[in-house]
Amino acid sequence: xxxxxxxxxxxxxxxxxxxxxxxxxxxxxxxxxxxxxxxxxxxxxxxxxxxxxxxxxxxxxxxxxxxxxxxxxxxxxxxxxxxxxxxxxxxxxxxxxxxxxxxxxxxxxxxxxxxxxxxxxxxxxxxxxxxxxxxxxxxxxxxxxxxxxxxxxxxxxxxxxxxxxxxxxxxxxxxxxxxxxxxxxxxxxxxxxxxxxxxxxxxxxxxxxxxxxxxxxxxxxxxxxxxxxxxxxxxxxxxxxxxxxxxxxxxxxxxxxxxxxxxxxxxxxxxxxxxxxxxxxxxxxxxxxxxxxxxxxxxxxxxxxxxxxxxxxxxxxxxxxxxxxxxxxxxxxxxxxxxxxxxxxxxxxxxxxxxxxxxxxxxxxxxxxxxxxxxxxxxxxxxxxxxxxxxxxxxxxxxxxxxxxxxxxxxxxxxxxxxxxxxxxxxxxxxxxxxxxxxxxxxxxxxxxx
Amino acid sequence: xxxxxxxxxxxxxxxxxxxxxxxxxxxxxxxxxxxxxxxxxxxxxxxxxxxxxxxxxxxxxxxxxxxxxxxxxxxxxxxxxxxxxxxxxxxxxxxxxxxxxxxxxxxxxxxxxxxxxxxxxxxxxxxxxxxxxxxxxxxxxxxxxxxxxxxxxxxxxxxxxxxxxxxxxxxxxxxxxxxxxxxxxxxxxxxxxxxxxxxxxxxxxxxxxxxxxxxxxxxxxxx
Numbered sequence: 001x002x003x004x005x006x007x008x009x010x011x012x013x014x015x016x017x018x019x020x021x022x023x024x025x026x027x028x029x030x031x032x033x034x035x036x037x038x039x040x041x042x043x044x045x046x047x048x049x050x051x052x053x054x055x056x057x058x059x060x061x062x063x064x065x066x067x068x069x070x071x072x073x074x075x076x077x078x079x080x081x082x083x084x085x086x087x088x089x090x091x092x093x094x095x096x097x098x099x100x101x102x103x104x105x106x107x108x109x110x111x112x113x114x115x116x117x118x119x120x121x122x123x124x125x126x127x128x129x130x131x132x133x134x135x136x137x138x139x140x141x142x143x144x145x146x147x148x149x150x151x152x153x154x155x156x157x158x159x160x161x162x163x164x165x166x167x168x169x170x171x172x173x174x175x176x177x178x179x180x181x182x183x184x185x186x187x188x189x190x191x192x193x194x195x196x197x198x199x200x201x202x203x204x205x206x207x208x209x210x211x212x213x214x215x216x217x218x219x220x221x222x223x224x225x226x227x228x229x230x231x232x233x234x235x236x237x238x239x240x241x242x243x244x245x246x247x248x249x250x251x252x253x254x255x256x257x258x259x260x261x262x263x264x265x266x267x268x269x270x271x272x273x274x275x276x277x278x279x280x281x282x283x284x285x286x287x288x289x290x291x292x293x294x295x296x297x298x299x300x301x302x303x304x305x306x307x308x309x310x311x312x313x314x315x316x317x318x319x320x321x322x323x324x325x326x327x328x329x330x331x332x333x334x335x336x337x338x339x340x341x342x343x344x345x346x347x348x349x350x351x352x353x354x355x356x357x358x359x360x361x362x363x364x365x366x367x368x369x370x371x372x373x374x375x376x377x378x379x380x381x382x383x384x385x386x387x388x389x390x391x392x393x394x395x396x397x398x399x400x401x402x403x404x405x406x407x408x409x410x411x412x413x414x415x416x417x418x419x420x421x422x423x424x425x426x427x428x429x430x431x432x433x434x435x436x437x438x439x440x441x442x443x444x445x446x447x448x449x450x
Numbered sequence: 451x452x453x454x455x456x457x458x459x460x461x462x463x464x465x466x467x468x469x470x471x472x473x474x475x476x477x478x479x480x481x482x483x484x485x486x487x488x489x490x491x492x493x494x495x496x497x498x499x500x501x502x503x504x505x506x507x508x509x510x511x512x513x514x515x516x517x518x519x520x521x522x523x524x525x526x527x528x529x530x531x532x533x534x535x536x537x538x539x540x541x542x543x544x545x546x547x548x549x550x551x552x553x554x555x556x557x558x559x560x561x562x563x564x565x566x567x568x569x570x571x572x573x574x575x576x577x578x579x580x581x582x583x584x585x586x587x588x589x590x591x592x593x594x595x596x597x598x599x600x601x602x603x604x605x606x607x608x609x610x611x612x613x614x615x616x617x618x619x620x621x622x623x624x625x626x627x628x629x630x631x632x633x634x635x636x637x638x639x640x641x642x643x644x645x646x647x648x649x650x651x652x653x654x655x656x657x658x659x660x661x662x663x664x665x666x667x668x669x670x671x672x673x
Binding site: 051 | 469486489490491492523524525529593626627628629648651655656
């Protein structure tokens with residue numbers, strides 16, 4: 001960044017880090033500053049954004065989307081796009097591969113076999129030519145697994161929520177979502193043009209206030225496991241309020257299907273509320289290690305949304321190759337209940353190790369564990385140090401989470417060995433101790449920024 | 451060379467941001483501005499209080515209710531922290547009010563108000579009222595105090611047109627956080643009648659508190 005530009009940017013934000021040292025310019029701004037621009041040119045924001053980005057990417061934003069050199073196993077090689085160095089054998093706590101199924105040999109074989117039969121893509125919308133026998137088989141198997149009349153497949157998890165919310169709700173209806181609802185739920189609300197409200201996270205009295213004030217069609221949106229905090233929805237209380245006010249419920253179990261509940265159906269089953277929820281959403285990209293998503297519900301619901309889910313109708317069908325991998329992963333999941341047992345043992349072990357070491361992990365009670373570093377200015381720096389010391393984790397910063405609630409979102413997998421968890425906990429604790437984020441008797445880094 | 455900027459020194463400046471319905475925000479802001487949304491249909495109400503101790507308006511207290519709007523970012527210009535559309539301002543003195551109306555074209559409640567600031571352990575409580583009639587009660591809390599200089603774009607409108615002023619706020623002790631520890635109680639009052647108080651969050655999602663600071667208004671620009 002040139003001197004003139006630096007001067008132009010330096011007058012807007014906070015100047016110093018915790019220790020009083022001057023912050024890098026990149027840390028004074030974030031994405032929210034570049035949402036609207038002055039003038040009539042649709043490209044007016046590109047120059048100010050680029051000025052910021054040239055400074056910000058090497059300062060830490062490069063840590064996002066680093067190219068992995070192979071499968072998302074528990075140890076991965078990742079290319080550092082800033083230095084071009086490949087960091088080898090990093091302990092992977094960043095992938096969603098909760099059951100380690102994405103790279104299982106049986107899954108790979110099923111995928112290869114499907115390529116031989118179907119080729120690569122579906123080559124059409126699922127309502128036209130993009131449905132193949134394997135899609136029907138997957139939908140039927142998933143309906144059996146979820147204990148529902150029918151399942152509708154979607155090409156991505158995002159498109160499930162967008163498609164069904166906008167497909168079902170209309171202008172003048174009311175949608176109330178938990179304030180931590182995923183962007184796909186929020187975008188579905190926007191597309192539907194219904195009146196949208198949010199209730200404070202897991203606060204049922206606030207939900208009741210929003211529902212009570214409204215006469216007409218109502219839909220409530222919650223998640224099973226909230227993906228930034230790893231806590232779970234208070235489903236029984238929410239169900240009770242929704243029933244009292246005649247609101248339908250959609251639960252997004254992207255991070256909880258195949259993990260929670262007696263049969264692995266999700267948090268709704270875990271609470272014994274499975275039949276009281278109207279729409280069950282899940283993804284194939286997390287525990288099953290594939291791609292795409294699904295809605296499980298009544299046959300009438302699926303029939304209706306077949307006609308009204310635009311995100312599905314106007315997308316190419318899920319790749320049959322991916323569908324074959326998912327089917328095999330589902331089969332393995334059903335045949336190997338010990339995978340979930342192992343996952344929960346790993347979760348309990350890691351949660352305990354981190355909590356015992358004083359690592360702040362918020363209210364997490366799941367395989368998603370936020371490491372609350374809180375220090376916005378140094379989240380990237382800590383991410384770099386973790387990578388250098390052998391850990392692959394992605395920082396999560398404002399505006400994805402509130403200011404001063406920066407974190408690393410850690411994902412535990414059944415595939416992690418006890419030794420890997422031990423090693424990961426040791427390195428993470430050691431790095432966070434150095435930054436004063438968890439207690440230590442040794443020296444703390446008070447300033448390395450600037 | 452005369453300085454045509456406005457200078458206002460303060461003991462405390464507290465600004466808390468609350469989610470509010472976008473439907474209310476749209477009714478409040480003029481057509482040439484767009485309310486910012488933190489979520490779909492959730493805009494931002496800024497409740498700001500100042501305890502001015504010296505400067506162009508003399509000694510007075512001020513309460514400002516604003517809706518957050520996008521700043522006007524231009525290549526080469528300093529990047530502002532936020533854009534604000536103050537839709538009602540109230541002051542404790544006639545002199546403070548005249549300064550805000552005549553010089554900065556800000557819409558005012560045409561009566562003196564009383565504001566009390568009570569600083570406690572890591573928090574500041576503010577109560578605003580007119581002649582014993584409560585307007586609002588605001589509590590802000592602190593995180594880490596550190597020096598800061600902040601730039602805001604403030605927008606005003608009157609029958610003559612639309613304006614912007616670059617407002618710089620600086621001080622040695624500034625705290626900002628999003629721990630949602632503060633609170634707001636809005637009372638039925640002429641000043642708050644454009645707000646659907648049931649729909650405004652009770653806890654601020656951001657709390658900004660500066661002690662011993664200076665607010666500088668740049669001359670109005672027609673936009």
